Amino acid sequence: MLDWSYGLLSEPERILLRRLGVFVGGFDLDAALAVAGFGELPRHQVLDELALLVDKSLIWADSSQGRTRYRRLEGVGQYAMEKLAEAGETDVTRKRYCDHYMALAALLDSPGRTDYQQLLDPAETELDNLRVTFLCCREYCDLESALALTSWLQPLWLSQGRIREGRTWFETILVEPDAHHGQVSAAVRTRALVDKAVLDMFIDPRSSVDEARHALAIAHEVDDPALRARALTAWGSTAGFSYRSDAARQYFAEATDIVRALDDRWTLSQILSWQSNAAVVSGDTMTARAAGSAGRDVADEIGDRFGALRCRLSLAFAQLWQGELAGAVAQFSELAEQSLEADADVLTPLILKGLGDAHAYRGDVSAAWAAGEAAIEGAGDGSEYFLGLGYATLAIAAFAGGDIDSARDASTKAWQNVKL
Numbered sequence: 098m099l100d101w102s103y104g105l106l107s108e109p110e111r112i113l114l115r116r117l118g119v120f121v122g123g124f125d126l127d128a129a130l131a132v133a134g135f136g137e138l139p140r141h142q143v144l145d146e147l148a149l150l151v152d153k154s155l156i157w158a159d160s161s162q163g164r165t166r167y168r169r170l171e172g173v174g175q176y177a178m179e180k181l182a183e184a185g186e187t188d189v190t191r192k193r194y195c196d197h198y199m200a201l202a203a204l205l206d207s208p209g210r211t212d213y214q215q216l217l218d219p220a221e222t223e224l225d226n227l228r229v230t231f232l233c234c235r236e237y238c239d240l241e242s243a244l245a246l247t248s249w250l251q252p253l254w255l256s257q258g259r260i261r262e263g264r265t266w267f268e269t270i271l272v273e274p275d276a277h278h279g280q281v282s283a284a285v286r287t288r289a290l291v292d293k294a295v296l297d298m299f300i301d302p303r304s305s306v307d308e309a310r311h312a313l314a315i316a317h318e319v320d321d322p323a324l325r326a327r328a329l330t331a332w333g334s335t336a337g338f339s340y341r342s343d344a345a346r347q348y349f350a351e352a353t354d355i356v357r358a359l360d361d362r363w364t365l366s367q368i369l370s371w372q373s374n375a376a377v378v379s380g381d382t383m384t385a386r387a388a389g390s391a392g393r394d395v396a397d398e399i400g401d402r403f404g405a406l407r408c409r410l411s412l413a414f415a416q417l418w419q420g421e422l423a424g425a426v427a428q429f430s431e432l433a434e435q436s437l438e439a440d441a442d443v444l445t446p447l448i449l450k451g452l453g454d455a456h457a458y459r460g461d462v463s464a465a466w467a468a469g470e471a472a473i474e475g476a477g478d479g480s481e482y483f484l485g486l487g488y489a490t491l492a493i494a495a496f497a498g499g500d501i502d503s504a505r506d507a508s509t510k511a512w513q514n515v516k517l
Contacts, residue, residue, distance in 0.1 A: 099176045112138045113146045118177025119194045122225035123168040131197040198230040202249040220253050241281045243270050244289040251292045258483040260299045267293040287315045291331045299482050302338040309335040326355040337375020366395045366404045373411035385415040425455040445475040446483040453490035457497040465494035485514030
């Protein structure tokens with residue numbers, strides 16, 4: 098049937114169909130233009146030919162989310178790749194495919210941007226294609242691009258709770274001997290070590306401190322102040338997560354001095370946010386409030402709504418840890434509404450955890466349990482760490498209500514997910 102359908106296509110339609118075989122899960126028009134529009138099929142012809150393939154039911158178009166997204170019908174993908182190989186276009190098409198998705202990922206690493214959520218959403222949508230891009234980099238032994246891609250996606254690993262997947266990508270490349278002996282530049286490798294240490298912080302905080310220390314030592318050998326600031330921030334974060342408040346304050350201060358000298362207010366906002374978050378974890382509520390307030394003000398000034406909301410979240414947790422329960426409940430409730438306005442759904446599980454904990458400490462077990470369940474639902478698929486936090490809130494709620502069996506069960510699930 099596919100041979101018969103393919104034989105009825107015009108030559109431009111055949112070219113486009115086989116080149117579209119490289120996509121996985123779906124693609125948008127920009128991707129089709131960038132990947133398939135070359136040589137015998139000029140870029141300006143792609144849209145017309147794509148519409149014809151849709152009319153002939155070989156490509157499915159979905160505009161239900163406001164932006165048209167395309168997908169091959171089942172069974173067409175492998176056939177298209179076979180035709181692509183027969184035409185001798187596999188390598189060139191896959192190279193264009195990788196270049197397109199590398200560029201998409203690189204946008205997440207652009208300093209000074211205030212539209213991170215608008216950049217994160219396409220990256221999440223294109224995760225299947227980004228995964229294939231990573232595999233292609235490995236297949237072509239381009240370890241530097243594979244590591245750079247993984248680091249560029251750090252906001253995705255963190256914001257979507259995909260800690261395990263990000264760590265696996267880093268580990269897959271960093272165990273390769275060539276990643277440490279010439280094939281990867283010192284800057285890219287050091288950046289990868291820094292980012293991996295941050296992800297490991299959610300799994301094994303104590304080991305991540307040693308990793309961050311090692312990455313910082315290497316960063317000092319690279320003539321890149323921004324990279325040193327990133328390494329110092331990782332050091333401070335891992336120290337905070339390991340309850341080393343004094344060390345955390347020292348390294349965050351050094352990182353702050355560097356980015357102030359660079360006049361990089363975006364990175365300054367991120368550092369202050371991490372500092373406030375690490376202080377909350379270590380129970381240093383004074384630093385959490387000072388850094389959270391400063392970070393909130395910087396984020397508000399540069400129009401970074403997401404960063405400002407994250408700092409306000411640290412301030413709400415500081416209230417909770419200082420026993421201001423009524424104020425904490427009010428603040429977390431307000432943050433839940435603001436997260437919807439700021440299109441910051443990723444923070445919702447953390448907000449709901451704080452709200453549930455505050456309710457539990459006040460003795461409102463039903464409200465605490467409801468918030469914990471909502472946090473679990475909001476974590477979504479693949480968000481292992483945030484899922485674990487939701488179960489932790491259920492454990493606190495059950496314990497507050499005297500239900501020891503439920504508390505034990507929820508605690509076990511929390512531990513299993515956080516340690517994934």
